[in-house]
Amino acid sequence: MSPSELVSPPAPPSVWHMYRAMVGVGVFCGLLIVSVFQVTLPVIERNKAEALQQAIFHVLPSARTSAAYRLDEAGGFKLLEGDAAGEQLVYAGYDEAQQLVGLAVQAQGMGYQDVIALIYGYSFTEQAIVGIQVLESKETPGLGDKIETDPAFLENFKGLDVSVRGDGSALANPIVPVKHGEKTKPWEVDGITGATISSVAIAALLDRSAEYWVPRIRSNLGDFQGEE
Amino acid sequence: MADDSLWTIFINASLVNNFVLAYFLGICPFLGVSSKLETASRMGGAVTFVMLVSSICAFGIQALLVAIDAPYLKLIAFIAVIASTVQLVEMFIKKVSPALFRSLGIFLPLITTNCAILGLALFQTNKGYSFVQCIVYALGAGAGFTLALVLMAGLREKLELAEVPDVTKGTAMALMIAGLLSVTFMGFGGLGG
Amino acid sequence: MASSKSSTDEFIKGLWKENPVFVQVLGMCPVLAVSNTAMNALAMGLATAFVLVMSNIVVSSLRTFIPKQVRIATYILIIATFVTVVDYVIQAVSLELYKALGAFISLIVVNCLILGRAEAFASKNTVARSTMDGLGMGIGFAFALFCLGAVREILGNGSLFGVALFHDSFQKWVVMILPSGGFFTLAAWLLLFNWLKQRKAKKEATATLALRKEVA
Numbered sequence: 001m002s003p004s005e006l007v008s009p010p011a012p013p014s015v016w017h018m019y020r021a022m023v024g025v026g027v028f029c030g031l032l033i034v035s036v037f038q039v040t041l042p043v044i045e046r047n048k049a050e051a052l053q054q055a056i057f058h059v060l061p062s063a064r065t066s067a068a069y070r071l072d073e074a075g076g077f078k079l080l081e082g083d084a085a086g087e088q089l090v091y092a093g094y095d096e097a098q099q100l101v102g103l104a105v106q107a108q109g110m111g112y113q114d115v116i117a118l119i120y121g122y123s124f125t126e127q128a129i130v131g132i133q134v135l136e137s138k139e140t141p142g143l144g145d146k147i148e149t150d151p152a153f154l155e156n157f158k159g160l161d162v163s164v165r166g167d168g169s170a171l172a173n174p175i176v177p178v179k180h181g182e183k184t185k186p187w188e189v190d191g192i193t194g195a196t197i198s199s200v201a202i203a204a205l206l207d208r209s210a211e212y213w214v215p216r217i218r219s220n221l222g223d224f225q226g227e228e
Numbered sequence: 229m230a231d232d233s234l235w236t237i238f239i240n241a242s243l244v245n246n247f248v249l250a251y252f253l254g255i256c257p258f259l260g261v262s263s264k265l266e267t268a269s270r271m272g273g274a275v276t277f278v279m280l281v282s283s284i285c286a287f288g289i290q291a292l293l294v295a296i297d298a299p300y301l302k303l304i305a306f307i308a309v310i311a312s313t314v315q316l317v318e319m320f321i322k323k324v325s326p327a328l329f330r331s332l333g334i335f336l337p338l339i340t341t342n343c344a345i346l347g348l349a350l351f352q353t354n355k356g357y358s359f360v361q362c363i364v365y366a367l368g369a370g371a372g373f374t375l376a377l378v379l380m381a382g383l384r385e386k387l388e389l390a391e392v393p394d395v396t397k398g399t400a401m402a403l404m405i406a407g408l409l410s411v412t413f414m415g416f417g418g419l420g421g
Numbered sequence: 422m423a424s425s426k427s428s429t430d431e432f433i434k435g436l437w438k439e440n441p442v443f444v445q446v447l448g449m450c451p452v453l454a455v456s457n458t459a460m461n462a463l464a465m466g467l468a469t470a471f472v473l474v475m476s477n478i479v480v481s482s483l484r485t486f487i488p489k490q491v492r493i494a495t496y497i498l499i500i501a502t503f504v505t506v507v508d509y510v511i512q513a514v515s516l517e518l519y520k521a522l523g524a525f526i527s528l529i530v531v532n533c534l535i536l537g538r539a540e541a542f543a544s545k546n547t548v549a550r551s552t553m554d555g556l557g558m559g560i561g562f563a564f565a566l567f568c569l570g571a572v573r574e575i576l577g578n579g580s581l582f583g584v585a586l587f588h589d590s591f592q593k594w595v596v597m598i599l600p601s602g603g604f605f606t607l608a609a610w611l612l613l614f615n616w617l618k619q620r621k622a623k624k625e626a627t628a629t630l631a632l633r634k635e636v637a
Contacts, residue, residue, distance in 0.1 A: 021487045025495045029304075029502035036506045037300045040513040047516045110236070114245060115355075136520070250600050252454035256533060259449070300509070303527050304501045311497065343450040343531045350524040394619065400611040407604030414599065 056091050056104040059121030059131035063093025063101045069224065075216065077223035090213065092224045093121070100225050102130065105213050109205030112197040114138040116147075120157065120206060122214065124221065128186070129160040129206065144198035153192050153199065161186035162210045169215055177203035234364045237357075241368030243416040247344045248376040249409055254344030258377060259402050268381035269374065270332060274321075276370025278313050278339055279348055283366035285309045286349035287359055306349045314339050344373055379409060431550050435557025440565055450532070453569075453603035455525050459582050462570025463563060464518055468511065468526060470559025472503045473535050477555035479503075480543040487544075496539045497530070504530040534562065565610075572606050573597045 056066045068080040070087040080089065091104040102124060108117040117136040120129050134148045147153060165172045173187040177200045183190040189206075191199040247253045257271060289305045318336050322329045329336070339345065348369050352362050383405050392401055456462040479499050480487075487495050508526045512519045519526070529535070538558055543551040574580060577597030579587045596602045 017488050018491045021483075021495060022491055022498075024486070025483065025498055029498055033300050033304075033502055033505050036509050040509040043513040044509070044516075047513070051516055252450050252600060252603065253528075255449040255453065300505055303505050303508070303530060304498065307497055307501050307530055311494070343528050346531050347524060347528060350527055354524065394615075396608075396612060396615075398615075400608045400615060403604045403608035403611065407601045407608065410599075410601035410604055411596070414601070 052091075055119045055133050055135065056093060056121075058133045059104050059119055060093035060102045060123075061121075061131065062095050064096050065098075066091050066093045066104070068092075071216070076220045077217075090217065100124065103213075103217055103224070105209060106135070107205050107209035108136075109201060109208065111137060111139050111201040112144050112195075116198075116201060116205065118202070118205075120209075122162065122210075122217065124218075126159060127161065127163040129157055129162055129210070132157045132202075132206070139195070139198045144195045146192050146195050147198050147202055150192055152190065156183070156189045159186060160189070160206070162214050164215055164218055168218055171207075171211055171214060175203050175207035175210060234361065237361055237364050238368040238371075239416075241365050242372035242375065243413065246372040246376055246413050246416075247347065247369050248373055249406070249413045251347065253347040254342050254373055257338060257342055258380060258406070259399060265378065265381045265385055267331060268377045270328065272370070272374025272377045274317065274332065274336065275339060275342065275344065275373055276367070278310070278317055279345055279366045279370045279373075280363065281313045281317075282306075282310050282345050282349055283352060283362045284359075285313070286353060287357075287362045290353050302353070306346060310345050310349070344369065376409065376413075380405065383409075429553070431553040432557040435554065435559070435561040436564065439558075440561040449607075450525075450528060453600070453607060455522050456566055456569040456573060456603060456606075457598045458521075458574045458578070459567060459570040461518075461521050462566040462573075464511075465522055465525065466559075466563025466566035468507050468522075469529050469532060469535070470556070470563050472500060472507055472529055473538060473559040473562070474552060474555035475503045476500045476535055476539055477543040477551040478548055480539045481546060481548045481551035484544050492544065493536075493540070496536060496544075500535050500539070501530045534558065568610060569603070569606050572609075573602055577602060 053066065057063055060066075069077040069090050069092055070080045071090075072078045077090070080087065089106070093101045093104060095101050103122045104119055105122060106117065106119045108115055110116075115136070116134065116139070118132050118134045120132040122128075123130045132154070137145065137148065139145045139147065160175065161173065162175065163172050164170065171187075173185070175187055175189060177189045177191050178184075180191050180193045182188075189199065189203040191203075241247070245251060248255065248258050254275070257275070286306055286309065289309065290302070293299055293302055293305065314337060317339075318329075321332070321336070348366060352365050357365055380402070384402065387401065387405075396404070455465045476496070476499050480496060483495075504527060507529070511522070511526060538554060542554050546554070571581060574582075574597075575586060576594045577599075579585060579591045579593055594602070597606065
């Protein structure tokens with residue numbers, strides 16, 4: 001007989017022991033998670049709001065303050081109150097004199113590698129997109145990620161024409177991508193050599209977003225002014 | 229994104245952003261099980277199945293958590309579901325095909341720690357896919373995982389017979405092959421868009 | 422033999438001899454995915470180390486309380502809790518870092534290293550020892566990740582921690598930042614480790630041989 005057989009095996013734990021362990025640990029874990037969550041939530045919200053503000057001011061250079069508006073059922077815009085979940089939002093930018101400078105809109109679409117998310121600024125007076133900032137992109141480093149850094153490419157968006165047709169129902173000229181160096185019209189996006197798909201993707205998602213928002217924004221201009 | 233076509237999602241998950249070769253998920257089984265072609269394909273099948281079930285459950289859980297406003301429970305809920313699914317699959321395979329169960333051995337319970345499955349649940353939640361999109365995503369991811377595993381196994385089987393420097397034997401060689409496979413899969417880029 | 426190990430020994434073994442990445446080859450998924458820059462790699466390594474130490478401590482303190490049958494489930498619950506905590510803390514501290522690391526923070530929970538240490542060590546040793554073990558393995562892991570990230574960033578971006586190292590004319594090896602670069606870099610480090618091991622083994626073999634010849 002081997003020595004181990006002389007020692008009787010330990011009694012199997014009772015169901016109560018197992019139950020006690022799982023519930024005990026569960027409660028401990030639950031408390032820990034909830035407390036950390038409560039503590040970090042305000043900080044996270046604040047960080048997110050700040051990041052968004054910065055992006056808005058980046059794409060609307062002359063804006064000093066901003067306010068979020070949601071698209072309501074009637075097709076007009078109302079000042080956002082409360083939860084932003086599930087709402088379609090645009091952000092109005094105002095200068096020091098509380099004059100409406102333009103609107104910042106978020107857009108996303110499939111790029112070369114994965115989804116690209118960006119925010120762009122629309123100016124009423126110029127009827128053009130005056131700036132973009134890429135918020136999220138996983139494009140190829142060194143190639144596709146030039147959409148964020150290439151100065152010539154970003155020039156495209158200092159005055160990208162998005163004027164509407166006479167009846168205001170759609171864009172007069174859709175945003176189209178062109179090969180690098182072939183841009184002649186203000187609604188064309190000069191591509192990046194070697195990052196064709198990424199630059200085409202940007203043009204496509206801007207066009208889709210502008211087609212949707214610009215006519216709506218223009219026909220409800222009054223909603224953004226003098227609400228308060 | 230939420231308006232991606234189903235075909236785009238499938239191609240994306242299986243080829244363009246292959247879970248193993250682009251996202252580095254599921255490396256442990258990838259390096260561990262890929263020495264024999266047969267085990268590799270069976271593992272791939274098991275993983276695809278678990279992915280499918282987990283994906284559906286994750287979709288449900290996410291909806292529930294949003295309803296009760298407890299987003300911080302997401303991780304725990306997901307991992308619990310995955311562990312249970314693997315347990316159930318294990319019991320099912322044991323009953324239906326004991327031979328398969330024996331050949332998969334230790335690797336079956338190891339699917340629980342397979343980052344690919346948890347990764348799938350997390351990614352689909354972040355992307356906000358609908359129910360049907362989730363299913364296609366899971367199938368695509370599983371297909372891509374199986375493909376990578378089978379390719380790797382085929383290559384490694386051949387390598388067993390080749391002469392390689394001593395220092396590279398084992399994991400180092402496997403990783404170099406994986407790197408080359410990853411480069412080739414990059415050629416799929418742009419297919420989805 | 423094992424009982425004569427001091428706490429420091431438990432700590433040191435994780436750094437080199439039993440390094441989780443280079444020797445045990447555990448926890449690979451996040452290693453390759455987020456090691457494209459030194460900063461990301463280090464952050465990921467430290468986050469994993471934190472979860473490892475905390476879970477080791479908790480598992481060790483509760484080791485007599487948790488019955489064998491439910492141990493894996495409770496370990497996973499504990500690990501998932503700390504990962505969730507780390508997730509929120511990183512989000513609060515740096516939104517940018519969080520965006521870079523993304524879902525991989527949550528994936529720490531399936532890092533075989535942490536569950537492995539809980540099962541193999543923390544459940545059978547004192548809290549003090551387990552803490553040391555966790556610290557050693559964790560720092561060893563972070564160190565390995567840093568090695569990977571540094572090489573990838575230096576070759577792939579010509580910088581370290583975002584600081585440009587070379588002149589503009591340096592041709593970046595973009596492949597290093599891509600997933601394939603991760604595989605290649607890790608393979609290279611493993612190669613180096615294997616070579617060092619073999620050289621050491623050879624030295625010891627020749628030394629023993631010489632000793633035998635002397636004695637004979």
